[in-house]
Amino acid sequence: MSKRQLLLLSSSNFHGHEYLQFAKDWIVDFLKKNNADKVLFIPYASAKPNSYGEYTEKVRSAMKDWNLEVTGIHESPNPVEAVKQAKAIFIGGGNTFLLLKTLYEQHLVEEIRSRVLDHGVPYIGSSAGTNVATHSIHTTNDMPIALPPTFYALQLIPFNINPHYLDPIPDSKHQGETRAERIKEFHYLNSNPVLGLREGSALLIDDDNSATLIGHTPAVVFSRENSHAEFPVDSDLRFLFSK
Amino acid sequence: MSKRQLLLLSSSNFHGHEYLQFAKDWIVDFLKKNNADKVLFIPYASAKPNSYGEYTEKVRSAMKDWNLEVTGIHESPNPVEAVKQAKAIFIGGGNTFLLLKTLYEQHLVEEIRSRVLDHGVPYIGSSAGTNVATHSIHTTNDMPIALPPTFYALQLIPFNINPHYLDPIPDSKHQGETRAERIKEFHYLNSNPVLGLREGSALLIDDDNSATLIGHTPAVVFSRENSHAEFPVDSDLRFLFSK
Numbered sequence: 307m308s309k310r311q312l313l314l315l316s317s318s319n320f321h322g323h324e325y326l327q328f329a330k331d332w333i334v335d336f337l338k339k340n341n342a343d344k345v346l347f348i349p350y351a352s353a354k355p356n357s358y359g360e361y362t363e364k365v366r367s368a369m370k371d372w373n374l375e376v377t378g379i380h381e382s383p384n385p386v387e388a389v390k391q392a393k394a395i396f397i398g399g400g401n402t403f404l405l406l407k408t409l410y411e412q413h414l415v416e417e418i419r420s421r422v423l424d425h426g427v428p429y430i431g432s433s434a435g436t437n438v439a440t441h442s443i444h445t446t447n448d449m450p451i452a453l454p455p456t457f458y459a460l461q462l463i464p465f466n467i468n469p470h471y472l473d474p475i476p477d478s479k480h481q482g483e484t485r486a487e488r489i490k491e492f493h494y495l496n497s498n499p500v501l502g503l504r505e506g507s508a509l510l511i512d513d514d515n516s517a518t519l520i521g522h523t524p525a526v527v528f529s530r531e532n533s534h535a536e537f538p539v540d541s542d543l544r545f546l547f548s549k
Numbered sequence: 550m551s552k553r554q555l556l557l558l559s560s561s562n563f564h565g566h567e568y569l570q571f572a573k574d575w576i577v578d579f580l581k582k583n584n585a586d587k588v589l590f591i592p593y594a595s596a597k598p599n600s601y602g603e604y605t606e607k608v609r610s611a612m613k614d615w616n617l618e619v620t621g622i623h624e625s626p627n628p629v630e631a632v633k634q635a636k637a638i639f640i641g642g643g644n645t646f647l648l649l650k651t652l653y654e655q656h657l658v659e660e661i662r663s664r665v666l667d668h669g670v671p672y673i674g675s676s677a678g679t680n681v682a683t684h685s686i687h688t689t690n691d692m693p694i695a696l697p698p699t700f701y702a703l704q705l706i707p708f709n710i711n712p713h714y715l716d717p718i719p720d721s722k723h724q725g726e727t728r729a730e731r732i733k734e735f736h737y738l739n740s741n742p743v744l745g746l747r748e749g750s751a752l753l754i755d756d757d758n759s760a761t762l763i764g765h766t767p768a769v770v771f772s773r774e775n776s777h778a779e780f781p782v783d784s785d786l787r788f789l790f791s792k
Binding site: 317319320321322353354355401403404443444445446447448449450451452453456457470472475479480481482483488489491492494495496505 | 562
């Protein structure tokens with residue numbers, strides 16, 4: 307029996323809102339329910355040199371008014387120990403390839419997995435931080451600026467997510483593949499379902515009891531059998547765990 | 550002294566044209582100049598199961614009227630030998646990750662490199678086929694549906710290309726990174742210049758004598774120093790070889 311408590315955001319930014327503000331109530335309620343008022347932030351998705359401090363400060367500043375104390379993992383001399391001690395973990399957006407590479411380099415993949423699945427430490431992911439929480443990063447939208455040892459990720463859930471899911475642009479003259487076509491290509495080689503999570507939405511997972519789509523936009527589920535189905539906000543998506 | 554003869558297309562499709570037709574004159578002239586009337590087509594970028602035949606037929610059908618004879622590499626019992634015998638090589642579009650993975654699996658990377666650089670076999674690439682011709686696939690737009698052993702590619706040229714280069718969509722509410730922002734992330738970790746090649750354009754490389762932007766749309770060069778500069782059609786881009 308898993309103890310996982312996950313809040314997986316499509317993005318940190320949502321049109322018309324300041325950084326993370328659209329998700330304030332979700333984050334505050336999620337952490338309160340899990341008795342966590344301290345958050346370990348992992349800024350490894352940031353590709354800009356020496357930017358971990360700046361990125362952590364941005365999160366700290368957003369969460370300060372919510373009475374949450376934020377620590378950057380880079381502030382700790384021992385990242386594995388920081389994860390072991392964490393009351394809650396938040397992995398932010400940026401480049402998914404670089405993020406996963408760094409998680410492996412820092413020997414954090416097994417440790418985070420164990421904390422979340424075996425010990426019930428609440429996990430918040432956003433964009434790249436949501437990608438790495440899933441089965442693999444095969445369905446990221448990011449540019450492959452760095453090569454991780456594998457595309458398999460934290461596997462906190464057994465399916466894939468495509469964050470920032472985007473519908474085809476009507477009347478576009480561009481010949482590049484649509485997001486749906488790319489996910490179809492993924493399914494030629496891989497069998498996991500893919501949850502296309504539009505900006506403004508999130509998946510809230512409470513143990514094995516519920517997996518609820520929350521937010522402002524419906525989501526799409528793509529299955530290998532080439533079907534895709536829209537799900538409105540508040541849908542129960544637990545079926546994704548049994549596929 | 551290299552003998553390379555390259556025609557690197559941003560895409561096979563260009564709005565308003567049938568498959569490859571917008572590039573007909575370029576391809577015909579390029580192969581004629583290099584005394585090649587036979588083309589070895591490599592369909593490995595196609596992710597759809599059992600689709601190599603169908604994909605090759607599409608290319609064969611387009612080139613038949615141009616008096617070019619097309620052979621699919623999968624029709625040969627020995628792909629390495631097929632490359633050794635090739636009068637011209639064409640690698641088409643699809644998924645760049647899968648393409649590069651398959652080129653390594655089939656032990657073709659060194660062989661193609663040698664044929665093109667040492668023996669002057671003309672090479673045509675389109676989209677994914679253009680990505681793999683460059684220094685690395687770090688600047689592909691594709692979804693990472695398969696993991697190649699490395700992102701380093703055929704290295705027929707010492708810089709990177711971003712095919713299907715796309716300008717930011719005006720007034721977009723989407724929070725995902727723009728293409729230019731993604732290339733900037735690439736430059737945080739890598740130093741090669743990146744040629745952003747818009748659909749409808751190509752880079753034509755004649756030995757060490759010329760590297761000319763041809764086609765219907767200007768191109769953008771991004772350098773690590775964070776500058777980017779537009780170049781009109783007919784520009785000489787040889788400077789990219791010395792950076």
